[in-house]
Amino acid sequence: MSAFLSFSPDEVTAIRLSLKVALWATLWSLPIGIAVSLLLARGRFWGKSLMNAVVYLPLVMPPVVTGYILLLLFGRKGPLGRLLADTLGIVLAFRWTGAALACAVMGFPLMVRSMRLSIEAVDRRLEDAAATLGANRFWVFATITLPLILPGIVAGMILSFARALGEFGATITFVSNIPGETQTLPVAIYTLLQVPGGDLAAFRLTLVSILISLAALLASEVLIERASRRIHGL
C-alpha cells in the first residue's frame, strides 16, 4: 500500500505542473471571460454572432485542431508567437505557459457560458435603480452587477479549471510532451501507459486526477451555494 502511494519525483512534478497550468489558465482567462460574457450577454454590435461562434469553437472542434491552430499562431514562427517573443520576450511554444494558453482556450467556452447565463439572469431594473440613486456605470457594475453574478463567475472558473486539468489534445499538439515543462497529468498518464510496467503509476495519477476534479466540483458547490445565499439573503 505504501509502495502504491509513494509518488516518484516525476509524478509529483506532473501533478504540481498540472495544478500550476490549470490555475494560471483560469486566472488569465477570468478578466477576458468576464468582458466577453458581458459583451455577448449585453452588447449589440455587428459581428456578435461571429464572435459567439469563435468563442464556442474550441468546444466543438477536435482539440488537436485547436492545438494545431495555436501552434500556427503562437509557434516560434507563427505571427503572434514572433510578435510576443520580439516585443515582450514571451515564448509560449514548448513552455508551460503555452500549456496554460492551450488550457485557457479550451476552457474558455465553458467559462463564458456559465458567466453569460448569470449575467443574463441579472434583473437589469436593479441597475436602473442604482442609477437613479446616483451610481455611475462603474459603480453600478462593481456594487450591483458583479456581486449578483458572483455564483456564475465562480462556477465558470471551476469549470475552466477542471477542463484545464483534463486538457490533453490541444496541449500535446501545441507544446508537446516535455517532462517538467509541459507534461501535465493527462499527458503523463498517457506517456506511462506507453511504457511497459507503467500501469501502476498511471493508475496512481488517475486517482489523483479524480480527486482533484472531485475537490474542485465540491468546492464550487460550496462557493456557489454560499454566494447565492449571500445574494438572496437567506
Next chain:
Amino acid sequence: MLEVAVAHRFGSFTLDAAFRSAGGLTALFGRSGAGKTTLINAIAGLLRPERGHIIVDGEILTDTEHGIFVPARRRRVGYVFQEGRLFPHLSVRQNLLYGRWFAPKGGRAGEVEQIVDLLGIGALLDRRPAHLSGGEKQRVAIGRALLARPRLLVMDEPLASLDEVRKTEILPYIERLRDEAGVPIVYVSHQIAEVARLATDLVVLSEGRVAAIGPTAAIMGRIDLFPLTGRAEAGAILATRVASHDPSFGLTTLRAAAGELRVPHLELPVGTALRVRIRARDVMIALAPPEGLSALNILPGTVAEIGRADGPIVEMRLDCAGEALVARLTRRSVETLGLAPGRTVYAVIKSIAFDHHTFAGSAPQSPGADAETRHG
C-alpha cells in the same frame, strides 16, 4: 417647480403629455397603459423621450430640441419602484445608505435617523430584503430614495403589489412624507382611493394624453371625468375638520363648508383637518329636508350640473355652499323628481357609507398646478 412635456412613441402607442407642478404631491392618474410610468421614467432619466423637455427647479434635465439629456445618475430624482427593487445582496442598512455614497455631501446631522424614524424601519436595519414583508420593503425603498437627497421623488404605484392591510400601513407614511419631508412628489396610481387620499394635485391621463389637471378636489368633483376616474369609486372630496365626538353613540362630527357630517368614531383630536371622499353612489337626493329617515347626514345644496344619461344611470354635481358633491341616480329618479340645474335639493348620506376607504388623513395644502395639453 417641475415642468414636464413629453412626446414619445412605442409601436402604436403615443404618449404626448405635459404638466406643471408647484410642489406637494402630484398624482398621475389613469388606467394601465395610459402612459403614467413612461412619463415618470422620462422624468427620472430612465427613458429618453423622442421630443420634449423636463425642467426641475429651473434646471433643464431633458430638452430634445437642444440635445440636452442629463443621465439618471446626475438628476437627483428619487425613484420608488412598484416592486421596490431593493438590492437583494445588501442589508436594509446598506440599501438605505447606497444613494448617500453618491449624493452631494453635507446633509443635516441625524438625517438617517430622522428618515428611519419617519418610516418606522429602525428594527429592520440588519435584515436582508428577502426577510421583509411587502410593506416593509416599500418603506425601505422610500427611505433609500429619500436618503439620496433627491430634489424630486417619483413613485410608481408603490402600493400596487400590497394587500389592503399593508396599504393602510404605508399610506400614513406617504402622507407624512408629503407634509414633512419637503420634497415634491410625483405619484403614479390607478387607484382613485389612493389618489383622493394623497394627492394635492391630479393629472388625469388617458391613452397617452392629459385629460384633465387641477387640484384634487376640483378634478374629483367633475362628473365628465367619471368614465376616467372609475364610476364605482368616483366621488367628491370635502375638506373637513373634526368638530366633536359623541362617545355615547360612537360617532364623530366633521365640519365642512357644505355642512356637518356624522361618521363612525374617528380616533382623531378635535380640530384635525381631514379629507373625506363621498362616493357618488352613496349619495341620495331629496327635494325637501327628509324626516323620519335613518341617515344622519343631510346637506342642502343646488343642482349644478347634470351629466349625460348613459343607460339607466345619471351623474350630477351639486353645489353645497361652494363645495362640490357628486351623486349617482337612476335616470328615472331624475325625471320623477324633476331635477334640473339650479334646483334646491338635499343630499342624504348614510353615516356608515364612510369607511377607511373614504377618509383621506390629514388634508394637504394645494400649492396649485396647471397644465397645457400640447397639440401636434
